[in-house]
Amino acid sequence: MKPRIIKDKEENMKIELKTKNIMLYGAPGVGKTHNYKRLITMIENGSDEKTIFDTISKNENTDNFDSSVFKNIEKENRLEFVTFHQSYSYEDFIEGFRPQDNGNIKLEDGIFKILCDDAKINLFKSVDNKEILFNDALNLILKEKIENQENVKIDLKRNNSFYNIYDYNDKTIYFEKQNGDKSHTLSLKTLEKMYYEGTNNIINGGLAPYYNPLLEELLKLKNKSKVEKSELKNFYIVIDEINRGNISKIFGELITLIEEDKRDDYEVTLPYSKEKFKIPSNLYIIATMNSTDKSIATIDIALRRRFTFLKMEPNIDLVPDIAKELFSKLNEFITNNLGEDYQLGHSYFMQGLDLEFVKEYKIKPLLEEYFYGDDKKYKEALYILNIKE
Template identity: 30%
Template sequence: MSDLSKLQKQQYTNWLKRKRKSNGELYSENTVNSYASSLSTAPARLSGIEPVNTNVYEITSADYFHGIRQRMEKAENFEEINVKAGNRAFQYALEYYEDFLREQEQGADMAAAGDSFNSVLADKTSALAVTNGLPSVLLDKNIILYGPPGTGKTYNTVTYAVAIIENKPLHIILDEVKISGYDVILKRYRSYKDKGQIEFTTFHQSYGYEEFIEGIKPKIQQGDETGQISDEIAFEIKPGVFKQFCEKAQTPVIPDSNSYGIRKEPVIWKVSLGGSGENEVKRDCFDNNRIRIGWDSYGERITDETDFREYGGATILSRFMSEMVIGDIVLILHDEKTIDAIGVVTGEYEWLDEMEDYKRSRKVKWLAKDTREDIYALNGNKVMTLGSVYRLNRITLADVLVMMKANNNVLGTAIKENANNYVFIIDEINRGNISKILGELITLIEPTKRIGQREEIRLRLPYSQEEFGVPNNVYLLATMNTADRAIARLDTALRRRFHFSEMMPRPEVLGNVSVDNEVIELSTMLAVMNRRIEVLYDREHMIGHAYFMPIRSKSTVHDLAYIFSNTIIPLLQEYFYEDYDKIRLVLGDNNKPEDEQFILARKTNMAELFGNMNGFDFDDEVSYELNDRAFAQIEAYRKIYKRSSL
């Protein structure tokens, strides 16, 4: 029993000593000890239920324990165990332990060893209490699930991701899987993915920094900021998948309805009101809650027949009249580096016939005006041009929030900092060139170097020259196939920054299966094969239990044959580089009659094959061939394990 479990048991014992019966009397010493000890011994003797965590004192969540307790009470021999405990001590111990956990969660004074319990609990939380071989509390920002193929690494990224996003201990999600099924968790996973809180990518040999962080890509330049039409090829800096994900995790949360009228994902526009600096058009807009631009000579409506060849402006007018929508944010140009107002678009395009010029208008709600905010650095060290209207793609809603805070305007409930958790999943992380892909990110992903932490670091990216950091609410969850590349060969810098959680084959989840009404001990068969592989090769190349999960409690020999012929044997051929003698040892063919051997070994008579070899002296060679007949025989599978013992 761990130190944490011992302290938890002591706490429960002390709690029982203070508990009073319905008549007001304290429980006797014998009764207290009986209750406390029954929780240590009785759960392991229960039968007829799915496996549960039998070390009750490892459980510190009342809700999780409630589910465990219900399963225990449904055990086929529960009454028998309860009677043997004396005076139904086991039943009462379970009931009282749940009460104890709820009081503990509510912060009740636990007296006696309470202070020592809390201090040890704080010290132990990073040790990750284990349920079913998986950590129950996810405190690490960067996690790699590693193990041989077929051990459920990618499968378990779903449960890990949901646990992280919902801020729940992993064992709670795992217990929900047992009770309600994996599909319930998968549905929530897909919902979070649709919302953008989960991103999934796979590393490979061609994957690089440009795809992950940022790169330079070609594009057709359809129009410049002055509105002139152009079809030239230009190059633009495109953010990679992880940079976009981090920006999304930093994006402030906007409620569906807010007093400022900001929409969910507003576009940030730069707008020039009558040019730069102070002018009459700008003052009118500030005083009357609107923005105005010109190009009046084209008239109120723009049609397909409108001729822009002489004065241009087609792109600008399209942006102002059509692309800009209610709820977008406008930043008003003061000079090439600063803005002097921030507003939210609240109205559709309208024509102000009463104005002498700058007749095109939209209503806005000013969040700040007559200010001076330098956005040069936020804009990627690019100056703003005199083009009347264009998107500020480098400026984010988070940047606007920072500017508003600088002006003592936090927008009340309209914009909130994003406190949601985000999970970026990297499948097969060791198949890519880690140093090439991550670049400077290898430093930024450290928990203490995240944005908002005491050692926060932001680095200037090489292409965009933007400052970039990793938000504290972003979790990295990766998988690594140890058969693909040994863990020792991973970059030392990467290993230091990740928590590694090993996932090995779990034959016990397979149990026995009925194949054509014959029993095959599937769990024993896999365990024996893996023990042989460990001796002949290493533990990193064991066969995962997931390969056999499609075989249900009742299957045919053809189902088993399909898995062996299309998955298991090709995998062994890859592992042993066609050293068929070792493959035969793994499959137990050396202990079977010939018609039950999956791989037949036949000696080749060289003299018979070649005739007169003119002095060449060859030993007889051995050739190997798959025995199709063996795949259809139940005994061929049974004899993989029945002559062996672990």
């Protein structure tokens, strides 16, 4: 996949990163979670790949960048943050059946699928086209009659059967079957996806007979007028503690689709909804991983080869002078006995440092865990910890 050159609102040339899946990893307290904001800001500003990776790898002060860029991404709902854990599942991430307040079970999209669908719609709107937007087409069919409290009759084209749409909002279309049954609804998100992909093959069975005739009516309007091209935008999902989740269980069949050269082209059929699903090229997956976590040894090899790893290391320049000597000696001791992946991060010694409190209630318990079962090494570490400045 070749990097695309895009323009921002000021017509400045920007290079779209080839790397879409980035893993920030390192010991506790090195600023993995803190640095993802700078990383996303640099991507959004169109910095080239080398500049981004070199800057983040230095792990310098992350507060000296324009935070308004990141806040704007959040405001436009182009970013989602999720933390993986042992109970996190495919149903949380992609799609699954969920109990409702009324006792029914309903198929709901997960956080990753929702964000992918939003990114795909933006991708469609950003290219030159002569097609009317989905919301405009839907309003042409429904808005006036619904506002006048009239039903919209949709023929099912089988045995003279039909259904009536009696209301809709930004998420759901409410309809009544010919026999008076109102227990089912149509998802606006699903219908919108079918509209932009121009196909009714996204869903099979179930409610497909009710989606398809409405889709046909919408597609008749699709080429009625020319619409202005929208700005291509990036979407981001940040996965904290990614190695704590069961990757095969959470990503399922989508683990292949996240590869950069599979974006936009390869698709799978989702097992629950039977929808055809792709991952768009304007979606970035930013993940963090704690290198001291014992679960790192079991991280899925499929995940390893699909991410570009960016190591975050402790930076003594960010440690106050009062704690520099302690910081250096502890990390030298830890490196010699456990390895560099277990070093203390600089964040333990930042933000209004009360050194005695940090030593007693943050670092000491961590050392106890590090040297569990080795009293000799633990006592040696405590001796260093009790150095008086």
